[in-house]
Amino acid sequence: MNWTATFTLLSKEVTRWRKVWMQTVLAPVITALLYLLVFGHVLEGRVEVFPGVSYTAFLIPGLLMMTVIQNAFANTSSSLIQSKVMGSIVFVLLPPFSAFEMFLAYIGAAVLRGLAVGVGVFLLAIFYVQVPVENFFVIMAFAILGSYVMGALGLIAGMWAEKFDQIAAFQSFLIVPLTFLSGVFYSIKSLPPIWYQLSKANPFFYMIDGFRYGFFGQSDQPVLLSLAVMLVATAVLTLICVNMLKSGYKLRDA
Amino acid sequence: MNKNDQAQPAISLRGVSKRYGDLQALSDVSFDIKKGEFFGLLGPNGAGKSTLISALAGLLKVNDGSISILGADVEKDYRQARLNLGVVPQEIVMDPFFTVRETLQFQSGYFGLRNNGAWIDELLDQLGLSDKADTNMRKLSGGMKRRVLIAQALVHKPQVLVLDEPTAGVDVELRQSMWRFVRRLHREGHTIVLTTHYLEEAEELCDRIAIINKGQLLALETKEDLLARGLGSKLLVKAKTPIKHIPDEYQDRIARHQGKEIELTIHRDSDSVMDILDNLRAASIDIDYVSVLSDSLEDVFVRMTGDQEVSQIEGSEVQV
Numbered sequence: 001m002n003w004t005a006t007f008t009l010l011s012k013e014v015t016r017w018r019k020v021w022m023q024t025v026l027a028p029v030i031t032a033l034l035y036l037l038v039f040g041h042v043l044e045g046r047v048e049v050f051p052g053v054s055y056t057a058f059l060i061p062g063l064l065m066m067t068v069i070q071n072a073f074a075n076t077s078s079s080l081i082q083s084k085v086m087g088s089i090v091f092v093l094l095p096p097f098s099a100f101e102m103f104l105a106y107i108g109a110a111v112l113r114g115l116a117v118g119v120g121v122f123l124l125a126i127f128y129v130q131v132p133v134e135n136f137f138v139i140m141a142f143a144i145l146g147s148y149v150m151g152a153l154g155l156i157a158g159m160w161a162e163k164f165d166q167i168a169a170f171q172s173f174l175i176v177p178l179t180f181l182s183g184v185f186y187s188i189k190s191l192p193p194i195w196y197q198l199s200k201a202n203p204f205f206y207m208i209d210g211f212r213y214g215f216f217g218q219s220d221q222p223v224l225l226s227l228a229v230m231l232v233a234t235a236v237l238t239l240i241c242v243n244m245l246k247s248g249y250k251l252r253d254a
Numbered sequence: 255m256n257k258n259d260q261a262q263p264a265i266s267l268r269g270v271s272k273r274y275g276d277l278q279a280l281s282d283v284s285f286d287i288k289k290g291e292f293f294g295l296l297g298p299n300g301a302g303k304s305t306l307i308s309a310l311a312g313l314l315k316v317n318d319g320s321i322s323i324l325g326a327d328v329e330k331d332y333r334q335a336r337l338n339l340g341v342v343p344q345e346i347v348m349d350p351f352f353t354v355r356e357t358l359q360f361q362s363g364y365f366g367l368r369n370n371g372a373w374i375d376e377l378l379d380q381l382g383l384s385d386k387a388d389t390n391m392r393k394l395s396g397g398m399k400r401r402v403l404i405a406q407a408l409v410h411k412p413q414v415l416v417l418d419e420p421t422a423g424v425d426v427e428l429r430q431s432m433w434r435f436v437r438r439l440h441r442e443g444h445t446i447v448l449t450t451h452y453l454e455e456a457e458e459l460c461d462r463i464a465i466i467n468k469g470q471l472l473a474l475e476t477k478e479d480l481l482a483r484g485l486g487s488k489l490l491v492k493a494k495t496p497i498k499h500i501p502d503e504y505q506d507r508i509a510r511h512q513g514k515e516i517e518l519t520i521h522r523d524s525d526s527v528m529d530i531l532d533n534l535r536a537a538s539i540d541i542d543y544v545s546v547l548s549d550s551l552e553d554v555f556v557r558m559t560g561d562q563e564v565s566q567i568e569g570s571e572v573q574v
Binding site: 002004005007008009011012015019020083086087088090091093094096097248252253 | 311313314332333337343345347348349352361365368406410
């Protein structure tokens with residue numbers, strides 16, 4: 001394991017999003033806050049999902065996690081597709097990286113961007129409404145695992161795509177629907193039975209639900225089940241990504 | 255350095271083949287490039303040069319055969335192979351987020367090097383980039399970006415440097431300063447592999463030259479052997495009066511006949527220029543001057559790759 005190389009690639013990936021922080025951090029924070037203001041204003045007092053928890057407070061962890069995971073996905077996918085299209089991917093392919101070193105660096109940067117955006121949303125949201133923190137470690141565990149999983153999905157999308165619009169399609173037809181239908185804005189228990197069952201098959205649901213547990217100590221599914229789903233997803237996606245990187249799928253000519 | 259180290263080739267290719275569907279990009283290519291050589295890899299567009307370089311660099315996987323860089327197999331021992339190799343890619347590519355110095359620092363780190371600042375400063379100085387060190391890559395001219403690519407390829411001090419058409423689209427001044435720097439690297443013991451469309455560059459710089467076409471190795475010889483392949487030269491004869499009759503024995507050798515001038519194809523090994531001149535004089539040709547026109551690398555290249563006619567010749571003039 002070449003830690004210097006891994007840390008350098010991680011550092012380069014973090015520098016990349018840090019240099020355009022308005023686009024990569026500020027913009028998603030503002031978007032999340034707009035959601036919070038609009039939905040909070042419209043639905044506050046009309047919906048009570050968890051007993052004793054206002055709708056706006058309920059909304060914050062969901063919005064926060066949605067922003068975290070969408071940005072983690074965006075980081076790896078956009079970095080890879082940009083460097084593929086512009087040809088600068090060669091600077092990463094020529095050095096002696098192992099597949100796992102590359103994976104760790106890209107995922108690390110995605111997790112850090114996810115957390116940066118998450119902290120931004122949280123710091124601004126708590127001015128708007130008080131949100132309890134039931135278990136900080138659960139919050140952090142799900143934030144890290146969620147952005148790890150989405151960073152890995154972004155890596156797969158970035159390797160697979162050859163054009164920017166393919167990334168946009170991946171995002172629009174897979175990531176956004178699965179995120180919106182994962183209980184960000186509601187409890188899946190309020191859904192009709194068929195949609196309830198379908199929602200339970202949506203892995204994104206477990207990210208949001210477990211994360212929300214960290215704030216309120218209550219969730220739609222047992223938090224350990226959500227944690228298990230996340231850990232399995234983490235392991236499976238790690239294997240897939242590392243093998244794709246090792247084979248050079250759409251990066252090195254087969 | 256022991257005997258084995260010296261005998262070990264810088265680059266070794268054994269039976270390398272690469273197919274893209276029906277296209278055979280490389281076909282059973284085998285050769286060695288010796289340590290310390292300035293090696294030219296020539297071929298027309300689509301000949302397989304870039305495929306070969308991509309295979310050396312591990313940017314593509316070959317279907318058959320093996321490649322090693324200083325003894326390290328590019329697949330099995332890819333870490334050492336890549337440490338041994340620096341590649342200047344053909345396309346001008348860059349990461350638009352970073353300055354020149356950041357670009358080089360990151361590239362150093364990718365090769366596991368920390369505290370590489372002194373060498374980076376030297377590279378910046380040698381390549382005339384010191385005053386651009388903190389400039390964003392986007393703001394550099396094409397030539398400057400090309401210099402950064404060379405610096406990136408050298409940032410880990412590789413023993414073998416591959417330059418894939420490094421002077422394409424580069425102005426004369428930069429080209430000359432680039433070659434001065436590359437020559438210095440060669441003098442210091444680096445193995446240089448060059449592909450170029452400017453054949454005069456290969457002729458001037460390279461010790462040995464490989465010509466490939468349609469994925470096959472057509473020739474691999476020293477520059478001198480390649481130029482003296484027995485494919486001949488031309489004898490230019492200018493007479494004082496228009497030449498009306500050329501002896502029959504030279505009729506099939508006439509490359510050009512125009513007024514007072516004729517050009518005859520000659521074979522260096524078998525023809526005597528003096529005998530030909532005597533025969534021409536005997537045929538009442540009053541010779542004013544003669545010139546022997548040698549084949550250039552371009553002539554040899556064009557002939558071997560079956561492309562267009564010889565377009566450029568170099569000559570040495572002899573007054574009589």
